[in-house]
Amino acid sequence: MHPMPPVLYLFALCNLVIGSGAFVLGGILVPLSESLHVSLAAAGQAMTAYAVSTALLAPVLIIATARWPRKRAVQLALALFAAGCLVCALSGNLVMLLLGRVLMGAGAMFSAAASALAVSLVAPALRGRALSITFLGMSISYAVGVPVGAWLGFEYGWRVPVWLSAGASLAALVAASWLLPANMASAGANFAGFGAAARQPAVLRTWLRTLLYFVAIFSVFAYIGPVLQALNTMSSTQLSITLAVFGLAGVAGTLSGGWANDRFGSLPTMRVQLAVLVTTMAVLPLTRGHLYATMATLVVWGIAGFGVMAPQQSRLAGMAPAQAPLLLSLNGSMLYVGTALGAVISGAMLDHLHLSQLGWVGVPFGLLALLTLVFEPAHVRPVADTTAHSA
Template sequence: MPRILYFFALCNLVIGSSAFVLGGILQPVGAALGISVAAAGQVMTAYAVATAVLAPVLIILTAKWSRKRAIQLALGFFTLGGLVSALAPDLTTLLLGRVLMGAGAMFSAAASALAVSMVPPALRGRALSITFLGMSISYAVGLPMGAWLGLEYGWRVPVWLSAGASLAVLLAASWLIPASMASAGSSFAGFRAAARQGAVLRVWLRTLLFFIAIFSVFAYVGPVLLTLNPMSSTQLSVTLAVFGLAGVAGTLVGGWANDRFGALKTILVQLAVLTSTMCLLPLTAGNVPATLATLVAWGIAGFGLMAPQQSRLASLSPAQAPLLLSLNGSMLYIGTALGAVISGALIDSVGFAHLGWVGAPFGLLAILTLVFDRAPAACPAVPNPS
């Protein structure tokens, strides 16, 4: 595999940790800025909306740029947003910083498009799994560590560290990425042609649906786990770290399975496992090992979906991969927001312990989108390069 993919993984580790670290420390953020926790929670919404809207626009505006310049712009926006967030004296400034970070999240789509363009089709899954490995690791390492730092030393400490890490990867990108990497050539005209494909629309719809399913529970994962099995804060942190490690494994398994069995078969199995675990989770109340085993299976299946989804999308229109993948990211963040809204509206009636049953129907709908898809002709096997 090209070595630059491991650098992309490092960048995604920084982006994932920086983007979501505030979610674990909203209470100290609210206390420091003199706002409610609910108001502080809007920093997560601002990032999600900015990523969904601005990242695809920036992909188009930088279509004729070299990939190095586009990635420098993305990491530059992300670093500037981190600095603004760390210095923010009020909620308005903090939201501005989060919007800038959301714009910089175009990096993930640009890096994914580069990853699939640098390897043969038979190795796309593994290339994508390496690229997004950092995002998975951020859930297992970056987020728990950032939350601990924020609770112990104040919310600005992990934000400053995140801004410093963003600056470091920006400088490293300027040194490591060859200037000769050409433009991927995305355009509105090409996008319209690609978006007419029903298969493309089904990938986007599937991403939207399974992220609604996942975040129907994960948006409130702390209260859900504490309701199922009362535990200390340390036990909760360890449980979430185990879930994150399962996600790391899932990312690697998803890439391997995509290349071994094909995207559609891999997606079907993982969606079936994900939906089953969401149905089972409420039934594990009072049984910590059962809850943990269900979360591990959920993490492997949920995180493992991204590589085959992206591989499928890139194979449908390779020339438009950057924009298509960016819009797939938009569906991810819209699904994240909708999942939180839907489950939030039903908490009073169903309770935290049963939110898995709120998300499961969306998982079933995601499975139904596969009915109309057919696998493309198999790619010839490519030996794994040493």
């Protein structure tokens, strides 16, 4: 059993904070919309603003800070995220809220930077487990941060969980400043060959798969609170418990996804995960009026869906190890473009579908993501090897 670098657990903690702050609003859109006197669809723009900001700004910030010491880049990311949380907590209208979400989205560059560092700190055979630890915090945020935040938002007002996110972000900034070694080398200083790597069909398919996958899941998750309440009448406590069950399944999925990647390989793992995910999204609307069936479906969804990113990112990093930071950052951009598109598409469908039926909106995109794996070669020669031979 190979020990993992301790810094990965700090990354997991920071991702817990970022995930909780980023996605808690999805569970409390109803009280938020009532407080700001806007429609539910307009309130959903808070999710879209965060996603678009991260998609556009994360690669720019990754490039701008590529030659910085990693500690300073992490400090910048967490400071931006904390500042965004504070602006959101103080916002008196939708415009100010969206501005805060843009700042938070810029700070979410942390996740892409942490992913690149994680794969650079371990042997290739351990990349899946390293990434699963790094993203474990994101999964725990769904299990703990989002449900607790949803309960607090309904019981005491939507600003309470946002203030808590601001405090947690500042605490994460202090922890990173104290615990991260000052001499931690940059993992993003090598841009040679990036253009060649980015043009590889396998890389482009990977980015497309990430985009489609997140369009699929965020067609539901952007409105997860209202969707669950449309499926089954439930109190704020029941909603929080349901979200917690989903999140706990996601934790199991994240860990099992990393293990399965290292044990069976990325392609077999992702094929099973995406096939199961599409099935659960198709089934979810059919569980209306049956709470336990809804929860069971969410458990399967969480295990399958949350496990995808570890094998996906491990495979991408292996395609061009020297360019992994930028490749992973742009993969993160595809993640957030997909998040934004999923929110926009489902928001546009609210006039035509019942909230409980949003799962069906994501099914075609999930099938397209699965289709990208059908003809995927088992092994892709790393671009770095090719360029090295031609040099």
